[in-house]
Amino acid sequence: MKSSLKLALGLASAITASTAVSNVAHAEDLTLCWAAWDPANALVELSKDFTKETGIGMKFEFVPWTNYADRFLNELNSHGKLCDLIIGDSQWIGGAAENGHYVKLNDFFDKEKISMDDFVPATVVGYSEWPKNTPNYWALPAMGDVVGWTYRKDWFSKPELQKEFKEKYGWDLGPPTTFDQLKQIAEFFQKRQIDGKTVYGASIYTERGSEGITMGAMDVLYSYGFQYENPKKPYEMEGFVNSDKSVKGLEFYKALYDCCTPPGASNSYMGEGVDAFKSGQVAMHMNFAFTWPGLQKDENVGGDKIGYFVNPKGPDGDQFAQLGGQGISVVSYSDKQESALKYIKWFANKDVQAKWWSLGGYSCLNAVVKDPKFPASQPYAQTFLDSMAIVKDFWAEPSYAPLLQASQKRFHDYVVAGQGSAKDALDGLVKDWTQVFQDDGKM
Amino acid sequence: MLNRTAENVARATPEPLARKVRGISDKGLAWLFISPTILLLLAINIFPLFWAIYLSFTNFRANRPNEVVKNLGFANYQRILADKDIWIAMQTTAHFVFWTILLQTLIGFTLAWLIDRKFRGHAFWTTLILVPMMLSPAVVGNFWRFLYEPQIGLFAYAISFVTGIPPTNIQMLSNVSLAPWSIIIVDTWMWTPYVMLICLAGLRSIPEYIYEAAEVDRASNWRQFWSITLPMALPFIMLAVLFRGIENFKMFDMVNLLTGGGPGSTTEVASITLKRQAFESWRTGYSSAFAIILFVAVFGLANIYVKALNKVKQR
Numbered sequence: 027m028k029s030s031l032k033l034a035l036g037l038a039s040a041i042t043a044s045t046a047v048s049n050v051a052h053a054e055d056l057t058l059c060w061a062a063w064d065p066a067n068a069l070v071e072l073s074k075d076f077t078k079e080t081g082i083g084m085k086f087e088f089v090p091w092t093n094y095a096d097r098f099l100n101e102l103n104s105h106g107k108l109c110d111l112i113i114g115d116s117q118w119i120g121g122a123a124e125n126g127h128y129v130k131l132n133d134f135f136d137k138e139k140i141s142m143d144d145f146v147p148a149t150v151v152g153y154s155e156w157p158k159n160t161p162n163y164w165a166l167p168a169m170g171d172v173v174g175w176t177y178r179k180d181w182f183s184k185p186e187l188q189k190e191f192k193e194k195y196g197w198d199l200g201p202p203t204t205f206d207q208l209k210q211i212a213e214f215f216q217k218r219q220i221d222g223k224t225v226y227g228a229s230i231y232t233e234r235g236s237e238g239i240t241m242g243a244m245d246v247l248y249s250y251g252f253q254y255e256n257p258k259k260p261y262e263m264e265g266f267v268n269s270d271k272s273v274k275g276l277e278f279y280k281a282l283y284d285c286c287t288p289p290g291a292s293n294s295y296m297g298e299g300v301d302a303f304k305s306g307q308v309a310m311h312m313n314f315a316f317t318w319p320g321l322q323k324d325e326n327v328g329g330d331k332i333g334y335f336v337n338p339k340g341p342d343g344d345q346f347a348q349l350g351g352q353g354i355s356v357v358s359y360s361d362k363q364e365s366a367l368k369y370i371k372w373f374a375n376k377d378v379q380a381k382w383w384s385l386g387g388y389s390c391l392n393a394v395v396k397d398p399k400f401p402a403s404q405p406y407a408q409t410f411l412d413s414m415a416i417v418k419d420f421w422a423e424p425s426y427a428p429l430l431q432a433s434q435k436r437f438h439d440y441v442v443a444g445q446g447s448a449k450d451a452l453d454g455l456v457k458d459w460t461q462v463f464q465d466d467g468k469m
Numbered sequence: 470m471l472n473r474t475a476e477n478v479a480r481a482t483p484e485p486l487a488r489k490v491r492g493i494s495d496k497g498l499a500w501l502f503i504s505p506t507i508l509l510l511l512a513i514n515i516f517p518l519f520w521a522i523y524l525s526f527t528n529f530r531a532n533r534p535n536e537v538v539k540n541l542g543f544a545n546y547q548r549i550l551a552d553k554d555i556w557i558a559m560q561t562t563a564h565f566v567f568w569t570i571l572l573q574t575l576i577g578f579t580l581a582w583l584i585d586r587k588f589r590g591h592a593f594w595t596t597l598i599l600v601p602m603m604l605s606p607a608v609v610g611n612f613w614r615f616l617y618e619p620q621i622g623l624f625a626y627a628i629s630f631v632t633g634i635p636p637t638n639i640q641m642l643s644n645v646s647l648a649p650w651s652i653i654i655v656d657t658w659m660w661t662p663y664v665m666l667i668c669l670a671g672l673r674s675i676p677e678y679i680y681e682a683a684e685v686d687r688a689s690n691w692r693q694f695w696s697i698t699l700p701m702a703l704p705f706i707m708l709a710v711l712f713r714g715i716e717n718f719k720m721f722d723m724v725n726l727l728t729g730g731g732p733g734s735t736t737e738v739a740s741i742t743l744k745r746q747a748f749e750s751w752r753t754g755y756s757s758a759f760a761i762i763l764f765v766a767v768f769g770l771a772n773i774y775v776k777a778l779n780k781v782k783q784r
Contacts, residue, residue: 096748103532125535224637234731289619292643292732307620424533428750435554435734443645443733465528 055083056365059098059109060352062088064320065169068385075381076372082365091296092236095427102127102357110360111369113168113352116152121424122355123156128164129356134367135163140374146170148417149390153353158422165353166370167390169316172413173245173348175208176303176321177201177310179333181220190214201335205246205278208310208338212286215309227286228310229302230279232442233295239441240420240433242312243279245348248418249340250275261463268452275340276448280441292442303327314350315413318406319386334409336416349417351388425462432458518764525758532751545758555759557734558742564649565656565738566717570710572657577664578706582698584665585672602662610726613655617641617727645735648728652736656723660716664709671705672698704782711774718767739763 058073060066066088073084087108089097095115101108102122114122122128131154135142142150142163149167156164181187182199191199195210202208212227219225231242244252251271256262266272283291288307291298296313300320303311304327322328337347354373356366372378379391383403388410389395401408421429433455440451463469493501525545529538549555584595601609616624625636641651675697683693721740724730730737730745743763747756 099532099751103534105534121532125533234733235729289637290617290640290643292640293729427532428752431745431750438731439733442643442731443735445645445733 056110057085058111059087060113061094062090065387068387105359109357110362110366113354117422117426119156120422123164124424129358131163145390152349165355168354169351170388170390171314171350174413175335177333180331202338204339216286226288229299229308230312234438238295239437243437246279247275248346249344263456267456273448334406336412346416346418347413349419428462521757527754529754530751531753545755558739562738568653569656573661573664577661578668580665581668599662601659606722667709671702675701707778
């Protein structure tokens with residue numbers, strides 16, 4: 027009896043001790059917060075190497091894009107400790123820096139010899155710096171992304187369509203280099219019967235709720251000559267946001283929506299765009315580059331059937347693209363900042379970045395993207411590189427949210443609902459944005 | 470038996486506590502029992518209300534906790550009442566409330582009147598009619614979005630079958646003229662059974678002998694309906710209108726799921742505007758003022774309506 031009691035006590039102690047040990051191990055785990063999308067799955071895979079190297083476990087908190095900003099901005103604003111590391115959207119950087127949500131990384135970068143010169147310049151400005159174009163770093167560029175286009179190479183290469191297109195428009199059917207060409211192709215495919223199915227011209231961003239239509243319209247407006255402000259006088263927007271060129275750009279976006287999108291595509295963003303392309307509904311598809319690895323692998327539309335092209339040029343030959351992507355930051359409310367910084371150091375490593383690209387993430391490290399083998403590493407790699415060279419981004423001010431909501435409303439009211447003119451929409455936008463900056467005391 | 474249990478409980482109560490409890494009056498004991506509920510209500514209802522009133526006079530933004538909060542007086546209220554977009558949202562809300570209540574009351578009462586005939590299989594039909602209101606609004610919103618889909622949706626095909634218009638031209642959620650009606654249709658489909666249930670309760674509460682007396686007086690069915698059925702069921706109908714009115718004034722889930730306020734701002738009801746200002750633009754002070762205005766409007770209208778309802782009941 028006594029021996030069985032001893033045995034039971036021994037077992038109980040062993041179980042208690044092992045639980046304690048496992049709890050200690052869990053206490054060291056880092057939680058990384060990001061959006062729930064394909065690159066996040068790649069990061070889970072990649073991070074296993076970090077755990078192997080350091081013994082620090084990784085937990086992940088991924089939230090769908092539709093709730094991503096709400097969820098994590100709430101978390102940061104309430105000084106929550108859920109996230110030790112966060113891959114926050116590029117537009118958050120101003121607010122996160124000014125409100126003390128992110129740890130400033132300058133000293134850490136100096137100590138660990140991490141140089142921002144080693145990263146693609148646009149990603150450093152877009153994801154890491156606040157104020158912009160100053161050497162104040164709040165994030166390490168983590169996931170390069172940019173709006174570009176995919177097209178149905180198999181449809182474009184059908185001889186009968188090529189012939190008909192050439193007769194109609196006088197130039198060879200191929201990836202467009204100007205927006206006018208893009209619209210001609212979209213019109214050509216709109217409601218055409220291909221393989222017994224009715225297909226449509228293009229899928230573009232029209233989503234109202236978060237940031238969709240702004241990302242899409244801006245992607246076109248930049249190349250038409252839109253500017254956020256007077257380059258010589260910050261926050262002066264009259265004549266820049268609502269310039270004649272901007273008006274023409276917005277009119278073009280509406281014309282593209284009216285003529286050449288699938289029926290009912292009035293609230294379409296990344297997911298809806300991918301669905302439209304994957305289901306063989308559209309000839310061309312505007313979307314962030316992160317969608318390309320998944321589409322390339324798709325059995326129905328991937329492989330040889332898909333092609334990629336950079337955002338086309340505007341009427342004056344200007345060519346820009348909307349920046350996407352994010353940097354990785356250490357949350358200042360985390361109790362595990364030291365371990366989180368270890369992760370950043372590990373993530374900045376060249377080999378890790380190379381593996382990140384191979385798994386489906388978009389590295390921002392020059393050593394990876396400027397490698398001579400890089401352009402041939404994936405069918406979309408060259409398009410990604412070319413697109414990243416021409417990026418522009420939305421406001422990254424602390425007030426980016428009301429600025430974004432204003433553009434969402436103005437653009438959707440005009441482009442989708444057809445209310446007022448492009449000039450009205452952009453004049454209204456200047457008024458809204460002026461109000462936001464006046465409230466902030468910046469004007 | 471009950472006394473013995475009480476004695477047992479009293480005996481089992483530890484002496485120091487028993488001494489304290491013995492000194493509490495019945496009223497005190499009642500307060501003791503309801504105090505947790507009151508505290509909970511104060512914490513989750515009353516305190517946030519007063520806090521929102523306080524915030525409505527400030528420039529507070531929840532996403533900038535470190536910024537100095539300034540007192541703006543009535544500036545937020547003035548700005549809201551002078552904002553054209555807010556008035557458009559209020560008009561959109563009024564449009565929804567009016568049409569949904571009208572349709573739900575007409576159809577709901579008609580269904581209740583038919584069910585009250587107690588025809589063969591009426592219990593089965595009652596159960597079937599009640600199904601929509603038992604579903605979650607999230608489920609309803611999502612499947613109606615698919616039904617309305619112009620390329621694959623059954624709704625578009627059904628309309629196309631009847632009218633001959635190609636289904637891809639029936640863009641319920643994208644068309645500026647059709648989008649408000651797409652939400653009215655779904656809300657009516659979902660909540661008419663609720664109105665029907667209340668009306669049915671009203672119809673069943675009318676004593677049979679009144680109809681028998683009317684029969685003796687040779688009153689026609691039409692006369693019986695206008696002189697007995699409708700007046701006696703009216704308080705119930707009014708109650709249903711009150712409930713649906715309050716619910717639809719703050720309609721959010723269905724609009725958010727079906728159109729998200731679009732296309733443009735065509736279906737942006739007040740609650741959607743409020744959510745955008747509060748949780749997307751992070752204008753906490755401004756949105757608190759808007760919430761207070763909405764609260765006062767609903768509270769005021771509901772009070773006027775309840776007084777009218779009481780008058781009808783007293784007739």
